[in-house]
Amino acid sequence: MVFILLGPPGVGKGTQASQLIDSFGGEHISTGDLLREACRNQTGLGLKAQKYMNDGDLVPDSLILDLIRDHLGSIDPKAKILFDGFPRTIPQADGLDDVLLNVSRRVDKVVLFEAPEHELIKRLSGRRSCANCGTIFNVYFSPPKIEDECERCGEVLVHRSDDNPDTVRHRLRVYQSQTAQLVEHYSSHSAVLKRVSAMHSVDEVQSAFRAAIGMD
Ligand code: AMP
Numbered sequence: 001m002v003f004i005l006l007g008p009p010g011v012g013k014g015t016q017a018s019q020l021i022d023s024f025g026g027e028h029i030s031t032g033d034l035l036r037e038a039c040r041n042q043t044g045l046g047l048k049a050q051k052y053m054n055d056g057d058l059v060p061d062s063l064i065l066d067l068i069r070d071h072l073g074s075i076d077p078k079a080k081i082l083f084d085g086f087p088r089t090i091p092q093a094d095g096l097d098d099v100l101l102n103v104s105r106r107v108d109k110v111v112l113f114e115a116p117e118h119e120l121i122k123r124l125s126g127r128r129s130c131a132n133c134g135t136i137f138n139v140y141f142s143p144p145k146i147e148d149e150c151e152r153c154g155e156v157l158v159h160r161s162d163d164n165p166d167t168v169r170h171r172l173r174v175y176q177s178q179t180a181q182l183v184e185h186y187s188s189h190s191a192v193l194k195r196v197s198a199m200h201s202v203d204e205v206q207s208a209f210r211a212a213i214g215m216d
Contacts, residue, residue, distance in 0.1 A: 003213055005085075005111055006182060007113035007114060009172065009175060010123040011114070014085075027079045029071060031083075031086040035059060054161065058178060061092050061095065064088075107186075109213045111195075112193060119199065121172075131157075141202075194212035
């Protein structure tokens with residue numbers, strides 16, 4: 001099964017993907033996480049992507065599709081896949097279809113997580129993530145037991161530099177202008193799009209998510 005988690009930054013896609021994978025296994029492919037790792041390791045891709053990420057702009061499609069092809073080549077070809085933060089443009093969606101077709105797979109479901117903008121801004125400003133294992137906390141909604149310390153692995157929690165208010169507003173505009181059209185794309189090209197309100201607790205959203213993909 002191949003699932004796409006669609007929705008604006010801060011809506012909780014990463015948290016929902018991690019929770020589902022903890023219960024059912026599979027591969028959580030977050031292009032944001034892969035790019036941050038490439039930046040930390042100062043790979044060629046990381047060096048090319050860093051400026052776009054700092055500014056809250058999208059990294060060019062060709063770099064993202066190369067990253068996805070490489071990554072898919074390194075995982076079990078039959079694994080259940082949850083794409084998080086990918087695709088973000090129509091060319092990326094078309095590129096993904098081609099890559100999947102080559103291995104006789106296709107997108108099974110696209111889940112659109114929805115929340116109003118003021119909520120997204122609050123969530124992003126409170127978000128803290130573990131630099132080591134990627135677990136996400138929120139100082140307002142799901143604070144760690146010890147301030148700035150990951151409950152899962154004990155590492156220090158960080159506030160992403162692109163979660164500052166100006167870059168957050170820019171990222172939300174980029175989502176509206178370049179990514180939101182994927183909602184129409186997936187509703188018109190196939191009957192796979194499901195909508196889930198993210199305005200509930202993490203566990204309630206997880207239940208709705210599982211129902212949407214038929215894993216409840
Ligand atoms: P995220 O962690 O998904 O919020 O992504 C952080 C940043 O990485 C974005 O603001 C973009 O600069 C870049 N990025 C992540 N995924 C993509 C993608 N599919 N296409 C283009 N840029 C991306």
